[in-house]
Amino acid sequence: MPLYTVALILFIIGVQDAACYQRDYFWREYTGSVPEDAIVGGQDINGKDIYIGQAYVRNEGLIPVRISAGVRQVHAPIRGVKNVDTYTKILCGPQQNFFWTAANRTDLHLLLINKHAVLGGHEDGGGILNVGRISHESEVKIGKVTAYSTGNAYFYFSNKGKEERVNSYEILLYNDNSVDVRFKALTNK
Known part of the structure; x- marks a missing residue:
């Protein structure tokens, strides 16, 4: 792997960790057991x-995926x-502090004005990815939103071993009112 790629990955992870620290959420190593403070993204077909x-x-890159409790292997679209x-x-x-809101590929960027979309990763040679979900065949599918592509912010997910793409989905947002409060305190507004 070229040195600049390694440096970019470390930079993105460092920036992501710093951003997440300020917003009280973070990515923890997954070993098969689910931490108590893990964020629930929905339910599978069995209601789990x-x-x-x-x-x-x-x-x-670093790709948003669905995790099922006790299962180590994930499927990255x-x-x-x-x-x-x-x-x-x-x-x-x-x-x-997390919530989902309806979005679509053409209007996502307008929807995100003054909102905090959860950073889900990045695609090498592409850009930043956000976390998305849809209800598909009676269960929730978690995947990536290509937010780096203005007007073409599709949602991609893994379905039965294939990568699928849809135009409409939900995107994960974070209510960071605490950031607004700190900013107002600093600016006396």
Whole structure:
């Protein structure tokens, strides 16, 4: 792997960690057991909670994925589906501060004005990814939103071993009123 790629990955992870620290959420190493403060992303077809993860796919990026409790392997939607069982993280923080809102590929950027979309990772050679979900075949599918592509912010997810793309989805947002309060205190407004 070229040195500049390694430096970029470390920079993005560092920036992400710093941003997440300020907003009281973070990505924790996933080992198969779900931490108490893991963020629930929805339910599977059996009504069991699923969680929000991110998986590192070599030479592809850090991709938002669905995590099922007790299952190490995740399925990353990137140029097909890559099965990953190492270098996986799980989103943790105060559940009450996260919420989903309806979005679509053409209007996402207008929707996000003055809102905090959860940073879910990045695609090498592409850009920043956000976390999205849809209800598909009676269960929730977690995946990536290509927010770096203005007007074409599609949602991609893994479905039965294939990468699928849709125009309309929900995007994960974080209510960071505490940031607004700190900013107002600093500016005396």
